Amino acid sequence: MTASASPSAVPDRLRIAVAQLNPTxxxxxxxxxxxRRARAEAAEGGADLLLLTELFLSGYPxxxxxxxxxxxxxxxAALETLAAETADGGPGLIIxxxxxxxxxxxxxxxVLDGGRILHVRDKVDLPNYGEFDEKRVFVEGAISGPVDFxxxxxxxPICEEIWNDxxxxxxxxxxxxxILLVPNGSPYYRGKVDVRHQVxxxxxxxxxxxxxxxNQLGGQDELVFDGASFAFNADKSLAFQLAQFQPCLxxxxxxxxxxxWVCEPGEIATIPEAExxxxxxxxxxxxxxxxxxxxxxxxLGLSGGIDSAICTxxxxxxxxxxxxxxxxxxxxxxxxxxxxxxxxxAKALGVRYDTVPIGEPVDAFSSAxxxxxxxxxxxxxxxxxQSRTRGVILMAVSNKFGSMVVTTGNKxxxxxGYATLYGDMNGGFNPIKDxxxxxxYALSRWRNGAVPAGALGPSGEVIPINIIDKAPSAxxxxxxxxxxxxxxxxxxxxxxxxxxxxxxxTDEIVARGHxxxxxxxxxxxxxxAEYKRRQSAPGVKITxxxxxxxxxxxxxxxxxxx
Numbered sequence: 001m002t003a004s005a006s007p008s009a010v011p012d013r014l015r016i017a018v019a020q021l022n023p024t025x026x027x028x029x030x031x032x033x034x035x036r037r038a039r040a041e042a043a044e045g046g047a048d049l050l051l052l053t054e055l056f057l058s059g060y061p062x063x064x065x066x067x068x069x070x071x072x073x074x075x076x077a078a079l080e081t082l083a084a085e086t087a088d089g090g091p092g093l094i095i096x097x098x099x100x101x102x103x104x105x106x107x108x109x110x111v112l113d114g115g116r117i118l119h120v121r122d123k124v125d126l127p128n129y130g131e132f133d134e135k136r137v138f139v140e141g142a143i144s145g146p147v148d149f150x151x152x153x154x155x156x157p158i159c160e161e162i163w164n165d166x167x168x169x170x171x172x173x174x175x176x177x178x179i180l181l182v183p184n185g186s187p188y189y190r191g192k193v194d195v196r197h198q199v200x201x202x203x204x205x206x207x208x209x210x211x212x213x214x215n216q217l218g219g220q221d222e223l224v225f226d227g228a229s230f231a232f233n234a235d236k237s238l239a240f241q242l243a244q245f246q247p248c249l250x251x252x253x254x255x256x257x258x259x260x261w262v263c264e265p266g267e268i269a270t271i272p273e274a275e276x277x278x279x280x281x282x283x284x285x286x287x288x289x290x291x292x293x294x295x296x297x298x299x300l301g302l303s304g305g306i307d308s309a310i311c312t313x314x315x316x317x318x319x320x321x322x323x324x325x326x327x328x329x330x331x332x333x334x335x336x337x338x339x340x341x342x343x344x345x346a347k348a349l350g351v352r353y354d355t356v357p358i359g360e361p362v363d364a365f366s367s368a369x370x371x372x373x374x375x376x377x378x379x380x381x382x383x384x385x386q387s388r389t390r391g392v393i394l395m396a397v398s399n400k401f402g403s404m405v406v407t408t409g410n411k412x413x414x415x416x417g418y419a420t421l422y423g424d425m426n427g428g429f430n431p432i433k434d435x436x437x438x439x440x441y442a443l444s445r446w447r448n449g450a451v452p453a454g455a456l457g458p459s460g461e462v463i464p465i466n467i468i469d470k471a472p473s474a475x476x477x478x479x480x481x482x483x484x485x486x487x488x489x490x491x492x493x494x495x496x497x498x499x500x501x502x503x504x505x506t507d508e509i510v511a512r513g514h515x516x517x518x519x520x521x522x523x524x525x526x527x528x529a530e531y532k533r534r535q536s537a538p539g540v541k542i543t544x545x546x547x548x549x550x551x552x553x554x555x556x557x558x559x560x561x562x
Contacts, residue, residue, distance in 0.1 A: 010151040014254040014261070016181070017042035017050045017091065020227040020242055021249075022218030024292050025059030026071075032057065032078045035095060036085070038249055043090040045251050048150060050091045053183045053216040054159050055107060057097040060185035060216055061223070066098045066105050066137050075099065079110055079117065087115025092149060094156060096183045104139035109156050109183050111147050119147035123158040125166040131187060131223060131541065131549040132160075143168060145175035152261070153177050155209070159184045162203045162211070173207040179254065179261050180207065184215045188226040188281045189544050193244065193271050200232050210234050210254075210263055217247050219288030222538045222549055224281045228271065231263045240266030245280045246453060275446035278439065278542050279314070283452060285540035286431040287318035290404060293428075299397050300406040301390055301424075302326035302346060302353065304338030305472060307432060309345045309463045310444050311408040314431045316462075317455035321350035325403060328355045329390040331362060333478060337470060344464045349457060358389045365389065383476035387423030395426055404428040407537045412437040412489060414536060414547060415496045416522060417529030418482070425536055433539020434546040436493040437472070444468055487518055495522045501545045506561040523561060531555045 019038040023031040035052060042050040054060050057075050065071050075097045086092060092113030099108045099120070106122040122141020126134040146153040155172030162169060162182055169180060180203070186196060200211050210233045216225040228244040231252060240263070242250055253264045272280060290298060298315050302308050308326075315324045328342045346353035365385050373381075398405045407427025409419045411434050419425050432440055445468060448461045472482045472489075486492055495514055498504040499522070506523055510516045533547045534555060545551050 010256075012256045014049065014150075014152055014179075015045070015047045016212065016252045016254060017045060017047035017249055018212065018214050018229050018242065018252060019050060019052050019249045020215065020217050020229045021052070021056075021247055022288070023053075023056050023059045023216070024218075025062055025220055026065060027059060028057060028071075028074050028078050031059060032082060035082060035093070039085075039091055039093060041249050042251075045249075047091045047251060050093045051181050051183065051212065051214045052093065052095040053214050054096040054109070054185035055098060056095050056183070056216075059220065060096070060225075061132075061134075061220065062098060064137060069100065072098055072100045072105065079112075083110075083112040083117045084115055086112045092118075094181060094183060096158070096185075098138070101139075101141075105137060106141050107134060107138045107158065108141070109158050111149060111154070111156065113149060118149070119144075119156075121156045121158065123161065124168055125161045125164065127160040127163075130545070134160075143171050146172055146177035152179065155180045157182050159186065162213075163199055169203045169207040169209070169211075173209050177207075177209060180209050180211045182211060182213050184213060185225060186215050187223040187541060188277075190274055190278060190542060192226065193228050196228070197230070197232075197238075200230075201236055204232050204234060204236055208234055208260075210239070210261055212252065212263070217245070219285040219292070219540070221289070222285075222541050222546065224285040224288075224540055226277075226281065226284075228269075231266075233262055234260055238268065239263035241268045241271070243269040243453075244271050244277065245284055272452075275443055276450065276452055278435070279443045279447060280452040280454070281542060282431040282435070282443075282540045283314050283318045283455060286314055286406070286429060289429045289538075290319060293404075295402070295404040295428075297323040297325060297401070297403040298406045299325040299327065299394060299401070299403040300408060300427075301329050301394055302342045303328070304335075304340070304342035304345075304467065306440055306444060306463075306467050307408040307410055307413075309341075309467050310440055310447070311406050311431055312345060312349055312351065313444075313447055313457060313462050315406055316349045316351060316457040317452065318431075320456040324349075324351045325397070325401075326351050326353050327394065327397065328353065329358050329393060330355065331358050331386050333386075333476060337466065341464050341467045341470075345462070345467065348460070348462045348464070356393055358386065358393065361389045361392070362386055384420045384423060386476055387420035389423075391420075391423040391426035406431065408432065409536070410435055410437050410440050411543075411547070412492055412496060414533055415500065415529065416486065416492070416525040417532050418486065419532060419536075421532055421535060425532065427537045430537045430539035433536070434542040436496065437489040438493050439542075441468060487522075491518070492522065495519055496526070499523055499526055500547075500551065501543055520560070520562065527553070527557050527560070530557065
């Protein structure tokens with residue numbers, strides 16, 4: 001849908017403000033206010049046009065919220081309000097929203113200027129893979145041409161339309177577009193910035209046009225949007241690169257030349273290396289999950305092990321030490337090292353540290369079950385009673401004080417079921433759910449030597465080195481280590497990455513040098529733990545394939561690759 005634009009002189013310069021902001025799904029009024037503040041800042045900076053991100057008014061991804069007619073009506077009403085405000089002669093806007101069209105619901109981007117809705121583009125290419133399932137709730141739009149914005153013909157492909165060969169960019173170029181401005185909701189995974197650059201460069205080459213890629217920021221359930229917006233000129237030069245994981249509004253200056261529009265060189269922010277990026281994504285995901293869901297604080301069990309230590313560090317960096325409470329929950333198998341290490345970690349991070357021994361409640365459960373268990377040997381059931389007692393205590397503290405429980409299981413453990421339902425799996429969010437054990441170690445070492453941008457925690461050694469160096473153990477029986485029942489973590493993690501991220505056959509994995517019996521056993525454990533993962537807390541997506549949104553295996557499954 002397009003409104004005819006009033007005649008305007010052909011300009012030689014254009015200032016485009018790029019808003020890399022953090023909207024909240026469902027908070028239409030809050031997102032509208034965020035857009036207004038961004039427009040006011042853009043006006044102060046002399047911008048002609050403000051580019052916001054995909055489905056900004058609703059927040060992204062809205063999922064089944066768009067099935068609610070009232071939700072779509074509220075989004076459209078907010079758009080009309082915002083459009084009317086552009087009659088003040090300030091910057092125009094490009095903003096994303098879901099809308100109800102004649103053919104169905106659309107993922108759309110609207111161009112607003114002069115008090116009107118100049119143009120609405122409906123997304124043609126709807127992603128339906130990995131974390132995306134837009135075809136479930138949206139219908140494809142029709143390919144439309146560029147919009148005349150104050151004498152400049154601007155094409156507005158929406159996110160997925162630049163990621164493959166749908167032909168949207170080429171069609172816009174053939175229809176006379178001079179610049180492509182792309183609103184995106186592109187979630188983070190390791191190395192994603194380089195992937196985006198390659199995607200955009202391919203479209204620059206095919207269309208012959210400069211492209212500005214604006215990306216959303218912030219956490220939404222399992223997804224983290226990392227910003228890192230950028231632009232490439234038609235000559236394939238990187239014009240500017242905004243920071244990753246940081247909210248900002250930046251200005252880009254464009255000049256018309258004999259060869260077309262050129263974005264003048266701007267800031268090229270340094271993109272964090274892998275460990276820093278992963279850690280920051282986990283931190284941002286936890287912060288936004290806690291804050292956007294209205295929790296004032298978090299609580300977690302601090303055992304003296306590596307997983308609870310890094311989760312405590314992440315919580316402090318995300319929320320500040322005053323909003324983090326830790327509890328040591330010792331039993332007769334808790335080592336003296338664990339006591340010392342947990343207390344040292346809490347002290348280094350400046351958090352409250354309480355001790356609640358679990359001996360009495362565990363013994364009470366054992367006594368209550370003694371008649372039922374008579375004649376049986378002690379084993380994993382009794383071990384799980386310890387974990388479940390800890391879970392009950394943490395949830396009681398959560399209920400009493402309103403703190404969200406942070407759960408602390410890594411991807412290696414969640415893959416093979418090395419976790420206890422209604423025990424250590426209790427909690428509202430897991431910041432390390434998509435980190436394998438060796439990645440947890442790597443990030444812990446990195447955090448001891450650095451502080452990520454935006455962190456609220458202290459510098460220095462916040463995870464005692466003994467926690468990193470000692471053999472990992474659940475301490476549910478005497479002298480227990482994880483390697484009593486699992487292969488060494490470097491071996492386990494490589495097998496799991498092959499099975500989960502790469503979907504490799506067991507024969508291919510064995511060909512990498514792994515023992516065939518071990519590979520078959522890990523594959524079996526992976527499959528039979530699916531029922532646990534379905535009941536686990538959400539956690540930040542870090543890899544290309546996380547448990548939950550990306551990987552949807554059946555619980556009842558007899559297939560084994562033999």
